[in-house]
Amino acid sequence: MNEITSFNPTGVDVQAPETMPHSIEAEQQLLGAILTNNDIYDRVASIITAKHFYDPVHARIFEIAAARIAKNALASPVTLKAFMEDDGGLKELGGPAYLVRLAGAAISAFAVRDYAQMLYDLSVRRDLIQLGREISDKAAKVDVASEPKEQIVEAEQALYNLAEQGNTEGGFQSFLKAVTDAVNVANAAYQREGGLAGVSTGLIDMDKKLGGLHRSDLLILAGRPSMGKTSLATNIAFNIAKAYKKGVRPDGSEGAVDGGVVGFFSLEMSAEQLAARILSEAAEVPSEQIRRGDMTEGEFRRFVDAAKALEACPLYIDDTPSIPIAQLAARARRLKRTHGLDLIIVDYIQLARGTADNRVQEIGEISMGLKAIAKELDIPVIGLSQLSRQVENREDKRPQLSDLRESGSIEQDADVVMFVFREEYYKEREKPGDHDLEAMAKWQEEMERLHGRAEVIIGKQRHGPIGTVDLSFEGRFTRFGNLVQPWQQGSEREF
Secondary structure: OOOOOOOOOOOOOOOOOOOOOOOOOHHHHHHHHHHOOOOHHHHHOOOOOOOHHHOOHHHHHHHHHHHHHHOOOOHHHHHHHHHHOOOHHHOOOOOOOHHHHHOOOOHHHHHHHHHHHHHHHHHHHHHHHHHHHHEEEEHHHHOOOOHHHHHHHHHHHHHHHHHHHHOOOOOOOHHHHHHHHHHHHHHHHHHHOOOOEEEOOOHHHHHHHHHEEOOOOOEEEEEEEOOOOOHHHHHHHHHHHHHHHOOOOOOOOEEEEEEEEEEEOOOOOOOHHHHHHHHHHHHHOOOHHHHHHOHHHHHEEEEEEEHHHHHOOOOOEEEEOOOOOOHHHHHHHHHHHOOOEEEEEOOOHOOOOOOOOOHHHHHHHHHHHHHHHHHHHHEEEEEEEEEEHHHHHHHHOOOOHHHHHEHHHHHOOOOOOEEEEOOHHHHHOOOOOOOHHHHHHHHHHHHHHHEEEEEEEEEOOOOOOEEEEEEEHHHHHOOOEEOOHHOOOOOOOOO
16 A cells, blocks of 8 residues: 555656555655644645545544644544554554654655645546546436536536546545634624625625625525616625625635625616616716717717726626526636636616426526535525515515515525515505695605615524615616615715
């Protein structure tokens, strides 16, 4: 197990047909360095983990040493002996004396990162070979249930996972790692002075209620037609893309430190229509005037300036109609790989396609697929959804969770369910006749109170409170904003 059959100056055996690429010497020397000087572990921990070792005994030694160092305890041949005395694999290599030999083979500290990178690269090569074999075996087996298109999507997903996380399949992770991740998220929120753990929507009151858009969460934004679902989604997309700043995150990785890269799947509107909406909001020119070209010189100048400013925004639109959920996932992976990705919006989920024959099961498959994308890509996903007509039959038109159309699985899979509600829309349709002056005066008073106001009702939130967020709404520009409350009239609060 510990011998290399043929002489190779790098110690990497890549020729033997039955042997995967590996370097036992590199593993031995790196482990020896860690057991001699525990500070070295911090320099390699961001590159390798136990799974990157070829020899399972070496993997166990690294894991135990890492656990002890994480507790500020000493990891040395003497302290590890107690934990590995009954290890069968270690006995084959000579027992606890092998740990002493490892420490004696230690490399100098300056070379540790090179050795760690070498072990990581060899591990990825082994995973690639294994993955290639699996793809080849599956393709060679002609099976009615396994379509070539599905195999391509599966292969792409496995390759994406390998590129992003350095492994082709998930598995159990230690509680220590989970706790560390949770502390990092809390620390990120604390660094923002008790602000947000997630990406800011640009809407102050909504951020307060949600704590921002959290990674790996599926958020459903639902409403009846004309309530402004798409408008709110485009507003959030625009706010996040506009605020995008790239830099080094607290965990040392490179990515968005503010705002983010947004992928918008517009299954209902064309990319050009969606862009016109965003331009209308940014330029403060009504969208119908943009469509007709009916603009004053000042409005047209604002429109052109807004278009120039938006050119640099990392907002990517895919307007493929009736896209299958597997293809949507594949395109999202590709976008993250090529440009980065911090948020996906799907407008709207009833227009995506699944593989089930039954409509309820198909919607369930789509909502589960969106949640899976959020977890796999580690980003928030906002899925827009239609509501059933039963809302219209009630006196109080405020939507409820039971109004989610066609499937209870949407409510089940979602981490957050929000409803857009504009009472002004319904009140407008209750206009009394001109002859009834008293009713007309009361209606006008109500309309004045409701004008320019919207509600986002949070009906479910897995990690926070439910309730209502009041927003302003400017119909001419299809723009939602922060609502200034009466006691804030004199403040500098921005719209």
